[in-house]
Amino acid sequence: MNHCLLEVEVLEAPQVRYTQDNQTPVAEMAVQIEGLRPDDPPGQLKVVGWGNLAQDLQNRVQVGQRFVLEGRLRMNTVTRQDGVKEKRAEFTLARLHPLSPGTGGAPSSAAEPARSPAPLPP
Template sequence: MNHCMLEVLVKKAPTVRFTQDNKTPLAEIEVEFDSLRADDPPYAIKVVGWGKLAEELQNTVQVNSKLVIEGRLRMNTIPRKDGTKEKQAEFTLSRIHPFSSKTAISSIPSQNQSNLEKDSANSSNNEGLKWDSSPLVPDTDDIPF
C-alpha cells in the first residue's frame, strides 16, 4: 500500500484549474520538507488535490504555512527539451492537517495530556537534546553478509 505522511512548508501559492469533462477542481502547490541528513538541502515536491481538497487548498493554504499532509506518492516521467526524460515525484493529497503544537496535544486523551505537558516543560530545560535523523542503514557500499 502506498500511503505517506509528510510535514511540509508551502513554497508556492495554490493554483486551481478545472477538468474539461465534469469541471472537477484540481489544485497544485509546491512544498518542501527536510532531508534526513543535516548537510542535504530540503526536498521540493508537487502536491495535487482533487475536488473538495482542491477547494480547501485554495481557501486555507498560504505560502510559508506548515502542514502535515497525507496521500499517495508516485513518480512521473517528463520529457525534457533536449529529448531526455526526467523523473519527478508527485504527491496526491488525501488529507490536510494544519501543523501546530496545540493540535498535536489536543488529540491526545486528557489523562495523558497533563503528563505530556509536564514532559514538554521538562524537555524545554534540556537544551542539549536533539533528534537523531541519521539513516537506519549505514551509508556504505560494503555488503554486511
C-alpha cells in the same frame, strides 16, 4: 498499500485548474521537505488535491505554512524542454493537518479535527 505522511512547508500557493471532461477542480502546489541529515539540501515536491479539497487548498493554504500531508506518492515520467525524460515525484493529497495554531483552519478531507501527528518511534 501506498500511504505516506510528510511534514512540509508550502513554497508556492495552490493554483486551481479544472478538468476538461467534467470540470472537476484540481489544485497543485509546491512544498519543501527537509533533508534527512543536517547537511542534506531540502527537497521539493508537487502536491495535487482533487475536488472539494482543491478548492479548500486554494482558499486556506498560504506560502510559509507548515503541514503534515497524508496521501499517496507516485513517480511520473516527464519530458523536459530539452527533450530529456526524467522522473518526478508527485503527492496526491488525501488529508491536510496544520502543524501550528494560526493556520487559518486549514482544510481536511475528513470530518475530524486537525491534530498534530504522533512522533515516530526511534
